[in-house]
Amino acid sequence: MKLTFILTFIFVQFIYFAQPAKILIIDGFLHKGNGETIDHALVGIKNGIITEIGNSLVTRFNKADWDTIISVEGKHIYPGFIAANSTLGLTEIDAVRATRDFNETGEFNPHVRSQIAFNPESKVVSTVLTNGVLVCQSTPRGGIISGSSAIMTLNGWNWEDATILADDGIHVNWPSSLQGGGWWAEPAPKKTNENYQIQKNEIDAFFELAQAYFEGHNKDKEMKFDQRLEAMIGCFKGAKRVYFHADEMQQILDIISFSSKFKLKFPVIVGGYDAHLLGKRLKDSNIPILIRRIHSLPENEDDPIDQSFKLPYLLKKEGVLFGIQNAGDMEAMNARNLPFQAGTATAYGITEEEALQSISLDVCKIIGIDKKYGSIEIGKSATLFVSEGNALEMKTNNVSLILVNGEFAPTTNFQSDLFQKYSKKLGAKKQN
């Protein structure tokens, strides 16, 4: 066991520079990400694609067929986790303005694209990757339509080769039916938003405009080019998702009608604090939810104290498709805790496999990359990792091997480097 680890370590060091094309991983406990598991699994990868899955105790293989064979006995194999709706790659130090690249000025910015601002060399990104979060939906913030997000791997040399899907969707910040709050040092009480209907109509009007442009674009070749509306075409075609950021019942109901009015192909609700109260309507309208941060306090004083913890269970019970995301305070840095948020939900009514599905395959379904990502199945991209134990637990999430699109990625980062450096300086453990 120990030997395997050392071997693996050496392998990784070596292959990081000379990537092998044919990799066989054997003897691990496989979590496919679709709910299924295999003990003593065998996973074969050729040219970045998963080509074989089986049981290593019964499946015969020819060593010569593989560039490298890695035994991960006693360890767990997971599909790479996905941090949906995150500013990861767009920010470095929250308090330093020069490092913030996620909030463009303007109200309707569907044409603003996060893909090209994504920094694959971000130190924050490197610390997220090493906990098993291998992909993110790098998402802009601000305004009414913040911009277009992009789906990126966390192991790229530049944004081009990190891109899995450019401009996957636009992000709409639905107005709140409650308003106010003042500024942070002098918050005013919130009250019913009297301009709610007006603000809602602004979005409606913008979509009317965009829809007209889309219709015209189909028929009228002479039509004047509009950079902003051009970015909306995909939403009507179905090439782009529309992410509605909303939590309240009132908002969610209005979004359901809005989506059906504009015949949106892929509407998604991000947040969805109240979504469990509207389960049937969401299911019938086929609108999935990217649930807000599990590790968050209840919205209202009297809400059940575990409301945020059990939202996945409540949505599962209603049959609504959901994924877990982590937007909020310090979200970029905190993306490395995404697995533990899913883990917490397992104490409140969903199984371990369902929990990891909610940060892998189900998220991929929602953001539209499930054909190639999100689970360990034949034909899919080899974007996966090996953990010493249960990756949803702090105690045992210890990632010893990472593959992104079939390429080995580092399992260390500058933080573990500093750990090594200063441990050496401080010397041996002292007695208390």
Added chain:
Amino acid sequence: MLKKKWLALFVLLSIKLSAQVKPENGVAPSKPEYIAFIHATIYVSPSQKIEDGTLLIQGDKVISVGSKIKIPSSAVLVDCTNKVILPSFIELYSQIGLPEKITSTTKGATYWNESIHPDFDAASRFEIDNKSNENLLKMGFGIALSHYQDGIVRGSGALISLGQNDVNKQLIQSQSGLFYSFSKGSAQQTYPSSQMGSIALLRQAFYDLEDYSNSNNQDRNISLEEWKSKLSLPSFFKTDDKWEILRADKIAKEFNQTWNYIGTGKEYAWLPNHKNLNGAVIIPINFPEAYDVKDPYVARQIPLSDLKHWELAPSNPSILAKNKISFAITTAGIKQPEQFWANLRKSISRGSTVNQLLEALTTKPAAILGLSKSIGDLSPGKIASFSIFSKDPFTENGTLLSSWLLGTEKAHKVLPKIDLRGQYALTLDKKEYQFELSGSPEKLEGKITTFKTTIDSKNNTSKTDTIRQNMSVSYAENDVIIQFNLNDNYYNGSVNLHGKVYGKDGGIFEGDASLPDGRMNYFAATRTKKSKEKDEKSSILSDTSYLGEIWFPNMGFGNDTLPKSNSFVFENVTAWTNESEGILTEACVIIENGKITYVGKDKGTYPKNAIIVSGKGKHLTNGIIDEHSHIAISKGVNEAGQAITAEVSIGDVLNSDDINVYRQLAGGVTSAQLLHGSANPIGGQSALIKLKWGHTPEEMLIPNAPKFIKCALGENVKQANWGENNTSRFPQTRMGVEQVFYDGFNRAKKYQQDWENYKLKKGNKPRKDLELEVLSEILSENRFITCHSYVQSEINMFMHVADSMGIKINTFTHILEGYKVADKMKKHGAGGSTFADWWAYKFEVNDAIPYNAKMMTDQGVIVAINSDDAEMGRRLNQEAAKSIKYGGMTEEEAWKMVTMNPAKLLHLDNTLGSLKPGKDADIVLWDSNPLTTTAKVELTLIDGAVYFDQKKDELLQRRNEMERGRIISKMLQSADQGETTKSFVKKGKKHFHCDTLGEEGTESENTH
């Protein structure tokens, strides 16, 4: 004091009886010598009510009152048959006649902080304000104590007789009360910026006052001089939230003051359990309006605490009375006189008696003012200030007819002398009609009956229709004017009558009528039948609807009763002892009298009546101790007004009604250090609490806990992230931070020396300085430092400062680069309380690594994992587990970082931190290993009492919902019955972090 009261009485009477100062224009007005109010119902005092009595006044004084008294022949008689006389009410909390804002109250040699202006004297600034006068008069008030409602020490108020048209007549007595509050008001200085700052400032000012009075200080100070002279006045303290009375009372006791507290209307929820206040309470009766709850999406967001308060607020007076707490009433917050009376009647329907309310409006305020001898009731010798109502306003909708103020009438309404209602026969132009007058005597409604005969020419039959027409009637003095339309066989058009009333009861009126054909004609109307006096049995129905119980605290998840300590035996449990025994499986843990009495593999001695809990498959640990928390704090976590604010204390501003207390109990937290924020190098003192949900702030404090103070270094202190405008306060660099500490500690050393010299009689008595007192405590190691810190340079620097002062830094908190200097920390003797994995939120945390806790631990530093965040505070078990992942800590070591180690850092490890006989029974039962993401708390005990029970929590959720449903349907009913409603206002969230400035925080804060 007694002398003062007599003096006041003398001043009061002499002012009013003395000669006019202003010369009369012509001959002085003629006035009757005596006035007798006869046949009246008189509330002489709350305990004495006379029917058909007489009140005799002379000038501005009551001469006698009773049912059979001698009326001098020169007396003018005022008939008050059926009318009710009430002594004028006294308003103690008012700003009547004073401007809304007074630009500067402090000029000249005044106190350094503008919010302390005891020198302000309302009598010197007030003017006649007819509108406010009128409003108070209409509620039945005759006397008001008016002061300038701004600042912490607000100055003196003036006692005013309402309704006078001359300021000299209006002023009864100039300095009649001294006013305080915690609210800084319009003062321009940055200090204080928080409530704890206000408290410290007020205390310092009191010490300055003592110092000024006792020493031969050469500096003159008008504020202190005036304050000194006003200290013996009746004093009032205005509070703005539930716990402020207790906060103020602590100060009152410290400085031997008697303060009367203007409350919030929520006293019913706590005051019955805390009766020993240094003063009376004055309660508002502006009961909250119902919310508009028609929209269920909105209704579900209204906090249950607000709903419950809406329901119970009208019971505040009766609950206080039932608990034998006497109180005065203020109209503060009430705009309409009708609302005032409606609310009084509402409180009667909830069990208040007229006696109690009248006392609260008259004799109680008079007693508070020390003027019981001259005002407050209508016994002989008292001032002649009273109100005459058409009916008893306490029980019926009585109209105020006139206010008599110091013997002078201010009339509001004249009622008709005669009740004209009845059926009449009208002779008009020799034709007979019938009409009826109904409605009320003041507002008559008329209906006339006429006939019209039509002949059908075909059948040659005739038909007579009876037509009833409305008449418009006006009546004043003894003139009646009636208009109606006639359409009968004689006239078609308008008829107008003007008649004079004759007879004692009316009965007949006659005069002239103008007819549709233009002629004037005589008419006479004779009453054929008098209306039966409608017996308006409108005495108040008592409200017998179910009222919710008062919970502790009175909000969602509140306790029905306060948790009590029990004996427990946990059998077959996995016990994390934090002692040399390590983690014991299938162990037995026994709790008795709030302490742990046994921990072991065998069965201990079971106490009588112990609750036996099977711990099979479960884990038992100590309660989590959060070394760095900002929950349960009111009105500001930072006093950011100055670089050193050691004088302020978080313990002064605890708020035990924070729902996060309950939420954290559910996460296994039992104790916490509530720290001041990190906006300045030396912040305020900490509070060490147990999370005793339902108790008062004081009761949450750990008794005899060691003292702590917050210090801070780095970006927050140097205002690095506060924007481009904050670049002038010292320090702006880490270099400056060092100097602030040297300066503070050197000043404290000198202060200690000065006191030392004074004790040795080698010098004058130094001024007592709260800031330097606390800094001295640090120097003499009676107070420990918890220091907010990030980078190695500043950590190193601060240890050097401490070494040079001969002290130790107890704890570095955050300490994210602790791993770089862990060896130096160990050598110095400092502990570290850190985040498990936070970083990237500002520049100084760029080198923060999650291996930090493990690396410091390995060097022998005592390390805790803390939250600094209300959300993380309830998952500290998970945060501890991260050190197993980052650096490979053992489970035992990791667990100690949220239990034993913070207990050590807080010097509470004698009583907390491990499962050891003799220690406090602060215990958590987990359903699985607490270091897993799936672990849930089943039970949380503090001192052997259950404060969280997972099973009970489910019941509480259901109970909350039922209570919400019940009150909401009650609100909807009250709206149906015509009560006004208001729309819901959702309160901003108040989650404090280290660098939250101002009195409130928001959730979007992301720097720490």
